[in-house]
């Protein structure tokens with residue numbers, strides 16, 4: 608329970624990896640500000656799971672496609688407790704190649720995947736009490752540092768988020784550490800069955816297990832304070848080939 612007494616905002620925490628991250632941090636003792644957009648029932652279920660563990664979760668609904676609403680997120684939070692950390696997990700991931708990209712789908716990716724983490728982080732930093740410390744973790748993708756032709760606006764938004772990780776680490780030092788996890792094959796998209804061909808291209812030849820994600824997130828939110836501006840690859844070595 609090393610995060611006991613600390614409050615952490617997790618974006619996109621109603622479903623899948625965000626839910627897993629929120630529950631992991633709650634098990635470590637953190638109170639969770641559980642953000643969602645459209646998955647209200649799933650978000651309530653996640654909060655119920657956290658409550659059943661003896662934890663606390665505050666639900667908050669915000670559409671992060673509007674950067675103004677993203678920046679305003681802390682004004683909607685129904686707890687007076689100071690926020691210690693933010694996990695930027697919410698994102699969209701659309702299979703768009705060069706001919707498919709439009710100004711609209713490009714902008715949507717930039718707003719949700721890049722502008723929202725920036726404006727939430729800015730608001731978090733402005734609200735931080737004098738002398739308080741904090742932590743930010745960005746959910747990146749191995750594609751962020753090794754862009755290819757698939758998921759083009761997604762990849763560019765995550766590459767921007769990798770750059771933002773470093774610039775925020777400098778801008779917020781020495782009070783807030785800012786790091787990222789570049790994920791590989793963790794959970795297949797809901798519209799895809801697990802792709803064995805994909806796994807053949809992963810040097811470690813398997814999907815991650817979610818416990819490995821838990822360990823990585825706890826390392827960044829509760830591990831050594833002297834690490835900042837770092838991007839850890841949790842991708843079975845996929846970025847190496």
Ligand SMILES: NC(=O)c1ccc[n+]([C@@H]2O[C@H](COP(=O)([O-])OP(=O)(O)OC[C@H]3O[C@@H](n4cnc5c(N)ncnc54)[C@H](OP(=O)(O)O)[C@@H]3O)[C@@H](O)[C@H]2O)c1
Pocket residue numbers: 618619620621622623624625642643644645646647669670671672695696697698699700719746747748749790791792793794795796
């Ligand atoms: N799954 C993987 O193997 C994998 C691999 C590499 C990187 N990642 C990264 O890990 C993170 C989580 O992945 P995932 O597979 O769990 O993602 P996911 O299933 O696609 O979930 C996306 C999350 O983003 C939220 N979201 C989407 N649009 C939003 C909007 N307009 N406003 C607010 N929230 C919005 C959703 O909230 P609602 O459902 O409430 O709308 C949902 O919680 C993402 O950043 C992703 O890029 C995942």
